[in-house]
Amino acid sequence: MDHVKVGRLGPFPRVNKPVFLTSALLIVVFIIFGALFNEQAEIVFNQAKAFVSLRFGWFFIVVVNLALLMSVYLIFSRYGDIRLGHQTERPEYNLVSWIGMLFSAGIGIGLLYWGTAEPLYHFMAPPLGEAQTIEAAKLAMNISFLHYGFHVWAIYGIVALALAYFHYRVGLPLAIRSTLYPLIGKKIYGPMGHTVDTLAVFGTMFGVVTTLGLGVLQINSGLDTLFGIPNSITTQIVLIALITGLAALSLMMGLDKGIKRLSDINIFLTVVLLSFVIILGPTQFILNSFIENVGNYLHQVIPLGTWTESYEGEDNWQSYWTIFYWAWWISWSPFVGVFVARISRGRTIREFILGVLLIPVTILFIWFTAFGGSAVNMELMAAITPDMASPGLVEAVNADTGSAIFKLMELYPFTDAISLLIIVMIVLWFVTSSDSASFVIDMLTSGGDTNPPKIQRLFWAGTEGVIAAVLLAAGGLGALQAASIVSGFPFAVVIVIMMYSLLRGLSRDRLILYRNQQWYTTEESAEHNSANEFPDENLLKGPPVLEKDV
Template sequence: MSDQPSFARPGKGIAAHFHPPVFYGASAIIFFFLAIGLVFPDRAESIFSSIQSSIISGFGWLYILAVGAFVLAMLYVALSRFGQLKLGPDDAEPEYNYLTWLAMLFAAGMGIGLMFYGVAEPVMHYSSPPVGDGGTVDAARNAMVYTFFHWGFHAWAIYAVVGLSLAYFAYRYNLPLAVRSGLYPIFKNRIYGPIGDAVDIFAIVGTLFGVATSLGLGVMQINAGFNYLFGLPNTTFMQIVLIAVITGMATMSVVTGLDVGIRRLSETNLILAVLLMFFVLFVGPTVFLLGAFPQNLGNYLGHFFERTFTMYAYEPNDWLSDWTLFYWSWWIAWSPFVGMFIARISRGRTVREFVLSVLFIPPLFTFFWMTVFGNSGIALDMGAAAGAIAEEVNADIATALFQFFEYLPGTTIMSGLAILLVTVFFVTSSDSGSLVVETLAAGGREDAPVAARVYWAVLEGVIAALLLLAGGLTALQTMTLISALPFVIVMILLVYGLLKGMNADMARLQPRLGPVAAHPVTELPWTARLNLILNQPQRQDVGRFIKQTAEPALEAVAHEMRERGLDALVAEDRDEGVALTVNSQDVRSFVYGVEPQRHLVAAFTAGDVSRGETKRPHVWWAKTYFGDGSRGYDVMGFTREQIISDILAQYERYQTMMHSHSTALYLTSPDPGQVA
């Protein structure tokens, strides 16, 4: 069985692996917007520009307020009592080591954008600031504040909102790994109907257009690089050819799966990016850059709240819409993609570890990157280039990086490395986005066939290509704004639902509830315990115990509960386990499950330890698990009557807590029984 439940409908072939309303609904919306560019090619750019202006003038304030609120909400969650909660059962452990996890966060988050805007944005803010004169020392200082603002904590707070909501409700409450799951505390079981379908459709559309924007920027830069190095024509046709070639590479990565494809590409990205960054650091104005970094960081933090809520209401200009609002909509459109991706790789981490790592580690690297490239570009433009870099960047933003390399040694080698890095980021973004969209369209399933993954990977490339034909950068920006607008509302609801769900979990842990049993109320006879010690159970022993003892015990309790009017059922769950679920419409359902779980036999010598976990002997447990995420325990060797007694003890605890704190504790909690 899949690790995550889903609401995908049964069927045959590919149809068995997606949720039709979401799959067809998202596809229809995407094809509708693409048709504008195909049917009205001459008017497409003006249509997109008009839509962009309407959204910015009517809803710019919403983007500004919402993103500021997301930053404050994530800081509150991380630093409050909620931070101790785990993304999964209480005893869950992370699947990836910390460095690999951070590499995957960075590579999936902003790779192409860093390459495209690393030199271009600081230089453009320096030459054309929103207020004041360009080309001055003050303009150079403020240019880095603007850049840090757009690429810093605000962007990653947006990702953290979606990622935390998905991971929390999927891994702690066994809900589908879909955006709709984060709205369960608000809409209850209605998330499995049109409301939930609409939410996931918005998430898919936002993801595809957000990724397409990145792919469009990436291929524009790749084309500019090939034009610089080899004289390849810098045209829209050539960019579409490059999209087709690189999308084919991305599709190959998609079919290899998460661990083989994305993990290796993410680690490669980080290595190449660090090499390029340190090269610029050491051959550029090293001492100046090392001094500029803390000063840039201090200026950014000093103007943090001022910049967060600046709307230029008293001095209207196009700068806000061209930069800040575009970025906020881009990050929001990307948030289902990045949020889903980081949720999938973050099981077992605490809420505090997740939020603080996502909120601070990638931005700190980004700040240093922007300092190295941005300050170097500004310094060269003020010195040796004598304004030439700024002139070239304003003429064609895609050429910024390559014009910058002209003033450094090893120009050709560094330009080639930059093209390779952008290409790898392109592939990583495409295959990551395909895996995420596939999960959304499949109702939380992660076992969709290759054809489904290829469909989304190809569609991402098609979207980028058609938008380049329909208006270039303007079309990319406009579709990002359009797709982000409805998802702003969804994200606000995700924050509200997350706080309600976490508050319910924390209420369970309050001391006023009295002692909570962490172990069964029954004990094995000493002879049975001795037998388990001398004959350590293996997988087949636990499987036989679950089938012959645990499952009949659960069936007996379920039968009696049904006789008394309760909606109780027993079903296979997880990995050859079995679970009793007592469904409830208004509160979290009661779940008592038993599953096989492997544990290392204790090592008593240095030789045993040196053998490594894979070569050391293991013992198997018949471990319990519950619907509230609390720790389970081994019931291997229990008799049928003892298991029944333990079930009733846990159910009594459930009833006591429900009646004592139903409003605070269970009223807003999700119902695993509805999605099992």
């Protein structure tokens, strides 16, 4: 069988040279341009962001909706019982650890950065209707749920499922190129495959760097609130260096001892903080509004999910919010996809899709209701009650988005201790995001190796830190958003092709159709395989392929 050619390159023992060199060259050029031509870089980033978001925003909306439709179809389809691995295999990781790693990879820092700030922002500046009203409060929660809801996890799920299916069922490398096998066959090992993996590396790098940049901004806000450490680019670069060092230590410990343990800690601390806010906060409001928020979201998921702002003129609200989010999640999806595929062996397609769609979304919705919903309700009560003073949360968001959650905690007991806990959580999310991304990028640049050399992982971890620092210096949040949107666009095209390829691959998978619980013999399987639908090694990975009408 053909395979991705890997070899030594300087200090790096196992790399796919075309992907590694092209990715590294593009990233180095980007770093030099951003570092040496700071003002020009900011202008270029903003122009590129405006062009892609305004001209192709509709395309991002189409892609995320297609991913959601396909996810729902697969849950109820005849392919739902196909297992990602041997048909008798059981999941490699238990459900709690799987959810922890899934959540750490898929959301991480964004949860703490936007969980309080985003609903408040939409409440005070809604895209539709009058600000700071009951209708604005409901819309704010709907939009926040949209940006972190089913569409996001459908994108992650489809990319991860395609990777896991072609790796564990078909025996191909755990790389983006493998998802195109039904369309281009053995050409995945040539220039076309190299191009797809390079796009995935580029998208992953800037999607992750956006999240790391947001995390550093918020850590700086917390340190400023607690200890008076100045909120400056110098502080942020020092923080990036320190936390990248922690990520490097976690990388050296490996997947099970490093990322898995940190993810388990993250989930525990998330539950502790969420429970604290629910129990000591407006408990009755949180429980009531959670039910209403979910109902409103389900009622509006199609109208909001397909809204293109076409009748509002050149308002451009979507380019700063929804399109940014869709591009951010799409650019993040190669990383999440490869990582989630790596930890999902043994699960059925139905179990996998249901888990990816429902479990993180439920946690996120509770979180946004407890933090963002409570904050919005406090401001709403102050707005409609003349004698009630505003808690100052809206002003905090206007001044510094990352400070919103710390301002909210001032209304709770044990403020300093909880604020310190939040900073620790951000650091841990930062570390798990960075080392998970480095692990995945190294897999992509080493031809799909599921256990790439540690020195290569360290190289990519350091690169992520440098790019985050350059982007913050070259325009802060605006530059981070621009990087996500521009890098997400080409991979959005890849995702559309990937969905079609996955459907073709599934239509050829006869593994779930057997006669009287008996699989075909090896000879019959080999005869079927002579059609060259899948590589020979496919039949060694799981039960033989069975014929059925397509």
